[in-house]
Every structure is written in structure tokens, then in C-alpha cells.
Amino acid sequence: MEYLPFKLLLPILTFVSVALVASQAADDVSPDAYWKSVLPNAPMPKVVKDILHNEWIEGKSTSVGEGKASYSTSLSWNQEATETEVHDTRKVGVFFFEKDLKRGTKKKLYFTKTTNAETTFLPRQVADKIPFSSEKMAEILDQFSVKPYSKEAEVMKKTVKLCEKPRMKGEEKYCATSLESMVDFSISKLGKSIQPISTEVEKKTNKLQEYRVLGVKKLGGEKSVQCHKLNYAYAVFYCHKLTATKAYVVSLVGVDGTKANAVVACHADTSAWNPKSLALQVLKVKPGTVPICHFFPEDNVVWVQNLISPGKRISVPVI
Template sequence: MEYFLFKLLLPILTFVSVALVASQAADDVSPDAYWKSVLPNAPMPKVVKDILHNEWIEGKSTSVGEGKPRYSPTYYAATETEIHDTRNVGVFFFGKDLKRGTKMKLYFTKTTNAETTFLPRQVADKIPFSSEKMAEILDQFSMKPYSKEAEVMKKTVKLCEEPGIKGEEKYCATSLESMIDFSTSKVGKSVQPISTEVERETNKLQEYRVSRVKKMGGEKSVVCHELNYAYAVFYCHKFTSTTAYVVSLVGIDGTKANAVAVCHADTSAWNPKSLAFQVLKVKPGTVPLCHFLSEDHVVWVQN
């Protein structure tokens, strides 16, 4: 079931109007202005630009991503659907395969909800984000308690409330400003945010050849994944013994991509039934594992 965007975002737009009127200088508190003030030398990844500059279009329908998980942590037990989805096969690979000439079958597609937008922090902070306040949250967005959209919202909040696994520092950012603050607190303000960029959407599984591998930053990095929600919410986490790379790829049809890959040296605390182990047929903590990130992820690395 889909809700019209004006019905879904009307309460938020009211909040925005109040916040902007109350502010002496709206530009000083906008997400875009905050990025420029904290990260003046860091280019904004395309995924952030797209979400930040989304416009409200009256009458255009939207959803919070029902039936399509935006992000399933690689260290959680995989569902049967994920295990049998052939598009997941090439996402995971061994560290030894991260080199020029390696061929992989990959599927690049955008999963970001086109209508999702960042809320200014002063607006997002006024909206509850907890399981205890779920009834209030659903009422805020005029959602029926037992609708599919409501279930998606509940799962997202629950994921954010679960404790991290060993070696993981996690945080769900409900605004761009809070994502910047968490990431820079873990990596430092001299950072370079990166994301996967594909020349064109192919929407098909095909073979790609690695033409170049570039290591990004040092051992410190934060990975942020967009979640299914009524507005932009990112699951950010920092792992120990994790390294990020930008991998240049060329598809069999000529499509070029600069894909972000993350390699984990220590997977001993991961669930043995996670998708990575199911695909690669190995056990936790035995070998370094890597995986590509889709276009709706942002990786923060030391510059």
C-alpha cells in the first residue's frame, strides 16, 4: 500500500516551516550549510546530493520500501530469499581476489527511495525514534498501526536499537548533520566520504573485470547504509580491522563503475549463518572477507 507524498510528509513540512521561521538564518542550520562548514574540502558523494536535493512534489506517491529490505547487515543470519538471490553471489569475495584482472559477476542497481529526503537536524530531533514511541511515530505520519509500511518502520527502529556485535560501534543517524558528527568523531575531520558510482544503470547481472584497485584511507573508517524509513535514516558503524577500497570495474557490455569495497580482516564475531559465509562457504574468523557496497551507502575514510 502506498501513501501520497503530501499525506506522508505534511507533518514534517509543518515542522520545517516552524523551524525555519524560528531561525535567524536558515542557511546556517541547513544540512547543506552544515556540510560546508564542517567539511569544506570534502566533495559530497552523489548519493548524499541526490537525497539532500530531493524536492517535495504534491500528489506524487511514495513508500517506505515495503517488501524490499534496504539494508541487511552482512553479519546477521541470512534469509532464504537472500541466500537464493543470484544477485548476491558476486557481492562477497576473498581479499586475495582484490586485484587487477579479477572477473566477477555483479549486479548494480539503486535501491534508494527516490522521494526520501534529509530533514534538518532541528526538525529530525523533534520526531521520536524509538520502539516505545512507535504509536506516536505512526500517528505522526498518518500510518495505520498494522500496515506493511508500519511494519517496515518498526523493523528499522528495532535494528537501530539492537546492540552492536563485538568490535562494532554503531549509530543510526536521523539527519545528515548527525551522520557527519558520528563519522568525524570516529575517523577525524580530515575525511573523504566515498560511495559507489556506476556509469549507467544496467539492472542485470553481468561480468565485470577489475581494472584498478585503490586503497582509501587508513584502518579507520565508518560505513553508513541507508535504511527504509519515511525520511533519510542511515545505519552507521565502525569496525576494527576494516579497510576500504575504490575498485574500478568494466562490464562485459562496456559499463564502467567505481565501486566501493570494504574488507574485514576479523569476522570471528559474525553470525555463522550470515550471507557472506553462506556464499563463500567459509567459517567465521578463518579468512579476510570483502564485499561491494551499493550506491546508497557512504563510506567515511581518513583523508
């Protein structure tokens, strides 16, 4: 996965403003209201609140962010890792064997959000009117005032192409361009009794450090929907359901005292993974030989079947 600088000023387009006003006049349901109507007992994760309530929906300009942009390491199972990635200590620590998912285990981790953290969800009635395909790339770039041969354009093109790739064996996938579409996809795969969770870190650290596992809690059964935030001009999530995948939430404490509740996925079936994917190279195993787990970054959302009391957040025992 190539790192690319990503710097965009997201203008408020006239057609978007008109569409938003028109939708409000027609009493269309807002993303917030839609969530409450469809998932009345599911607390909204902080990452969703942050993305949903960014300034753009208020009708103001928003910077997409700048610096280095990359796809989540959680999506690396289908890509050949570069030599640089294999030796990137900030990335390799997220992968481990399921047998090591236990109290007392120590891992060097670097929790971070994607650099375009300020992007926001568009209301579905707006997002559905914006093209999202390689065939319409020139039109998309023009709408967001992105130069065709810029680094920003390359990042956006890669995101669209990733969404257009054929699904992997055992995978059901969908790229959600709105909060409503992410909710609908998750419900279609898991039913209405679901709850979203995301990794939450007590404070911003911006450094690689050792964390110790304090507690582990398994979530749901063998089914979950994992949604990975992609780099784009607005919030887009790559959501997929993989066979034989368990979800956990893990309580951690860093050497500096920072506490975190981190979401983990463990994949029992890796037979379709790229043999040179980051996880398999780091752990030095072949596809389909052993269950592999990974931590999720803060801006990913994992949906699980709700096995706890309605309206209560998932918690982990801390010792």
C-alpha cells in the same frame, strides 16, 4: 532478511513546516551550509546531493517509493540468511575473499539503490523533534499517516529495532537521522580530515551482469565509517565503525560496457559474525577464519581518512 513492499505518501506535516520556518528565522545553519563549514575540502558524493536536494526540503510532498524493500546486504553479518537469500544471485555476488581483490577479477554484480530512493534528509533541527524509538512507534506511524498493521509499518518498525540492537563486539554504531548527525559521528571516529565516498555507476542497468576489475585503490588506513541507507519515511543511515576494516575503491567495466567506481570494504576480523550470515554461507567459511570483502550499493556512504589533495575526488586508474 524478508522482502516487503514499501509504499508511502510522505505528507508535509504542519509541525514540520512550522519548525523549518522557525529554524530559518533563527538563522540555523542548513545541511548544505553545515557541510561546507565542517568539511570545506570534502566533495559531497552524488548520493548525498540527491538525498539532500529532494523536493521535500522545498516544502512539497514526496513519494518514498514502492516495490520491494530490504536492508543492505552489507548489514547481513549479524543476521541469519534465509534459503532464498543464499540463492539470490543479485545478492551473493557482492561477497568475496580479499585475495581476489585484484585487477582482472570477474564478478557478477547487480548495482541498485534501495526502493525508497526518493526519501530525503531532514534538517537536524526538524529530525531531532521527531521520535525515533520502538516505544514511540504508534506516535511515529500516526505522524506519517502509516496504518499500524501495514507492510509499511512493519518496515519502519524493523528499521527502528535494527538501530536499537546492541552493538556487535568490535563495533561502534549510530543511526543518523540527519546529514549533520552522520557527519558528526564520522568526525568523532575519524577526525576532521575525512572524505566520504560512494559507489557510482555510469548508467542505470537494472540487471545482473559480469564486471571485470580494471583497477584497485586502497583508501586511508585500517579505519573507516560505513553508513548504510535504511528503509524509512525519511533518510536514515546505519553508521558504524568496525575493527580491522579496510576500504577500497574499485574501477569496474561490465560486459555491456557500463563503467563503475565501486566502494569495497574488507573485514579482517569476522569472529563475531553470525555463523549463518549471508556472507559466511555464500563463501562457505566459518567466523574468524579469513578476511571477507563486499561491494557497497550506490546509496551507501563510506567515510575514510583523507589522504589525497583537499577538494579532489578519489579516482582509480583505469586500464
